[in-house]
Amino acid sequence: MTKRVAVITGGASGIGRETCLQFARKGDRVVVADFNEAAGRETVEMIEAEGGEAIFIQVDVSKQESVNALVDQAVQAYGRIDVMFNNAGIGGAGPVLSQNMDLYHRTIAVNQHGVAYGIMAAGNKMKELGIRGVIINTASVFGFLASPGTFAYHATKGAVIMMSKSAALELAPHGIRVVAVAPGAVDTPIIQGYKDAGMIDSMRQKVMGGELTKPETVAKSVYLVSLDEAEAINGSVVMVDQGYASFK
């Protein structure tokens, strides 16, 4: 059987790293893609230490030519692309009335444009190769729910949700699925600011079970969404939030 090839952005840390490990454990070949080369290569070493297959490709998802090159290089290396997980993201904190505009534009460039470039590059490549693949995009409960001080971040995650729906509609005739996943409060470096601000206890209370979600738990859900058996999951948002958006 041909092994699937999964390209995972943000693969150097947190949810992305755990998703790389999960796909590799299940026998897929993994392209670990990240801006952070040292940590990305560490993810590859972790996969290889477990007997899995992976390569690292450096990418800056905020640049379209870099994302196009990532997809091209992945196909040059492994001959195909079955899964594209557009997951790289940054926190982008800052209140609306005192918004640092550099941070605003950077947040939109990475979290929103980065996902758009990934959908375009992977969608076109899958179409060209006749592969009935799946594109999964990381949104957030913050694509639905407002929280003070993260204005730009909310904008990007709302955009990821709608980009996933509209791309799914256009890619369906090619047999390509597009799905958004929406994590809640996940214990990764991206929430360090909340930890520093002493807000972790209030975040814990929003998660069913009272503990932050583990990145490996999110990774397992992403893997399930990627399977052919999940073909009915298309053009929708899968909450991987342990109830964060379900109760108050």
Ligand code: NAI
């Ligand atoms: P993380 O900080 O552990 O990982 C983010 C990764 O993205 C890092 O490896 C970083 O180097 C990479 N990255 C950042 N900018 C990049 C760029 N321009 N090009 C390539 N790579 C870049 O954070 P985490 O939590 O694993 O975040 C992954 C995704 O999950 C993000 O989209 C985030 O918004 C989302 N998310 C996280 C939640 C949480 O509570 N941790 C909740 C909901 C969504």
